[in-house]
Amino acid sequence: MTNWRAVVIGFLVELVLGLIGFAVPVLGHAAAGLLGGFVAGYLAGGGLGRGAWHGxxxxxxxxxxxxxVVLLGxxxxxxIAAGxxxxxxxxxxxxxxxxVALLTAIPSAITGALGGAVA
Structure with missing residues (x-):
């Protein structure tokens, strides 16, 4: 069963660190995804698989x-513009x-697995 609290907290960590990451564009955003995935996996606990899923x-x-948003917009x-x-x-x-969003989530899954293993 998915622990949505862990997922939302991990997402919020990624969001906040991603906003701060604009100061160091590439490194900051990469670290945001990795740390957010780790936090989600750690909070969910339960081993590698559960941590990876939550990450x-x-x-x-x-x-x-x-x-x-891009899809709808x-x-x-x-x-309207081109029929x-x-x-x-x-x-x-x-x-x-x-x-692309799903592919970029793979590093978060890897660190989520590490977080789940640590927990």
């Missing part, structure tokens, strides 16, 4: 939310944004 969810949550704006072709373009852009 993955925490890492993907922000990206999926952003992808949904792209389809609406694309549909059906723009609508399909916005839809494709949103789907790609969600897939």
């Amino acid at each position: 993955l969810l925490a890492g993907a949550l922000g990206g999926i939310l952003l992808g949904i 792209g389809t609406v704006i694309g549909g 059906p072709v723009g609508l399909l373009g916005g839809l494709g852009l949103g789907v790609i944004a969600i897939l």
Whole structure:
């Protein structure tokens, strides 16, 4: 069973550290994802698999939310600006944004597994 409290806290850690990470653009954002995943895995506990699952969810949550915003905004704006072709373009852009968010959540899952093992 998913511990949503651990996922949300891990996501909030990533969000706060990501905002602070603008001072050190690449390193700050990478550290935010890694630490957020670790926190989610640690809070969830239960070993490698459980920690990895919670780290993955925490890492993907922000990206999926952003992808949904891009999906909705792209389809609406694309549909208004270019008709059906723009609508399909916005839809494709949103789907790609969600897939990239899931791929970038993999490091959070790895550190989540470490956090789950430590807990």
